Amino acid sequence: MKTRITDLLGIRFPIIQGGMQWVGRAELASAVSNAGGLGVLTALTQPTADALAQEIVRCRAMTDKPFGVNLTILPSANPPPYAEYLDAIIESGVKVIETAGNSPKEFIEKLKRNGVKIVHKCASVRHALSAERNGVDAVSIDGFECAGHPGEDDVPGLVLIPLAARALKIPVIASGGIADGYGMAAALSLGAEGVNMGTRFCATVEAPLHERIKQRLVGASERDTQLIFRSLRNTARVLKNAVSDEVVATERRPGGCAFEDIRHLVAGRRGHDALQTGEVDAGLVWAGQVVGLIDDIPTCEALLARIVSQCRERLTAAVSLAAA
Known part of the structure; x- marks a missing residue:
């Protein structure tokens, strides 16, 4: 599967594992990357920037494929040392960062200078346009169905994805409400060039959960x-x-x-x-x-293979309907 997202991130399939607090650790991220997607470590799951650097080393020992790191920037009276985490990401040679929460504007120039691709997650078209103007490489657009923070506009993916795809010049990744190839086919048909999944990856063999x-x-x-x-x-x-x-x-x-x-x-x-x-x-x-669509606990390899197969089947079926 070749899209601007696979080219940008150097991956086989346009499937990204979202950054998830306590869940985005080396076991899961490496498994997703080995299966052909982009695994993502969650920076703030680690207590310090040094611990993140060690987790990156651990992940690299488990995969020779690309993986990224999520850095969620949230308003706080006592914020974590974001700059230190950013330095750990850059100095460890990671080439993809997923940012979320507040704008990553203050970090973009430094990331670009060090060859790091930036995927920014947001929940509205207006914030996506702002991120594009600030220089991010792709936007992950989060529909109201998603886990975590869907914003305050309550716009579901079926509306938000095509709106973002129409408005942006950079690639759009569909996030929220996707767990199978049916959802992926729908997202691609709506103009997305990849999908981001969080909850679905929690129900896999490699997810570090009870x-x-x-x-x-x-x-x-x-x-x-x-x-x-x-x-x-x-x-x-x-x-x-x-x-x-x-x-x-x-x-x-x-x-x-x-x-x-x-x-x-x-x-x-x-x-x-x-x-x-x-x-x-x-x-x-x-x-x-998307929990309503989850009915098993596969390996990441089996899950991605199934999603891609289903997606191809649904897209082929849609083309055949159009041809008729």
Whole structure:
């Protein structure tokens, strides 16, 4: 499969594993890259920039294929040392970075100077256009179905993908709501030149998650996610569980909700512990509506082979309908 995304990233298939906190580690990233996609390490999963450099070394020992690093830039009263993480990425020789959250504008010149390709993830066309003007190489456009933060516009991928493809000159990657070749074929037909998957890769053999978490994803329906932080205008989609129920109930209390009221529920360490212990109700578990399409736990190699085969079948079928 040849698109501008495969050429840009040096990969066989235009399939990218999204950066996911606690999940984007060497085991998963290397497996996706070995299968022909682009595996992605998550920088802030590592406690320090030095630890990230070590994880990059570990990933490189598991694959000789390209892989990237996600750096999510979020507003914070006490932000992590983003510049140090950026230096670790560059000095380690990684040639693809996925940025998300706030604009990566202040880092773009340095990344370009060191030959690093920049894929910026955003949830609206206006932010995608801004990223293009700032000089990123591709945009990953995140529909409302996605796990994590879908923005505040609530626009699903079926509308957002073609809007972005029409508006941008750089390649568009479809993100959110994609788990199989049917979704990939749809995304390519809508004008995307690749797909980004997060939740689907959580339910693979190589994902560094407890088996009970993976089985919960397999057993979930498309109705088993929940939107939190709506009242704070920082909307996020997670798997429905006891913690997310309590967050939503707190947000709906008369008189409103401040972040301090829910901080103890949404702490990142609680989410990490839930993923590692398999206690699904111990913390937030981030997941998109695509859980409704997940019904097995394959290897990354088997998953990518199946997705590409399905995608080709669906595109061929669509062409045959047009020919008729």
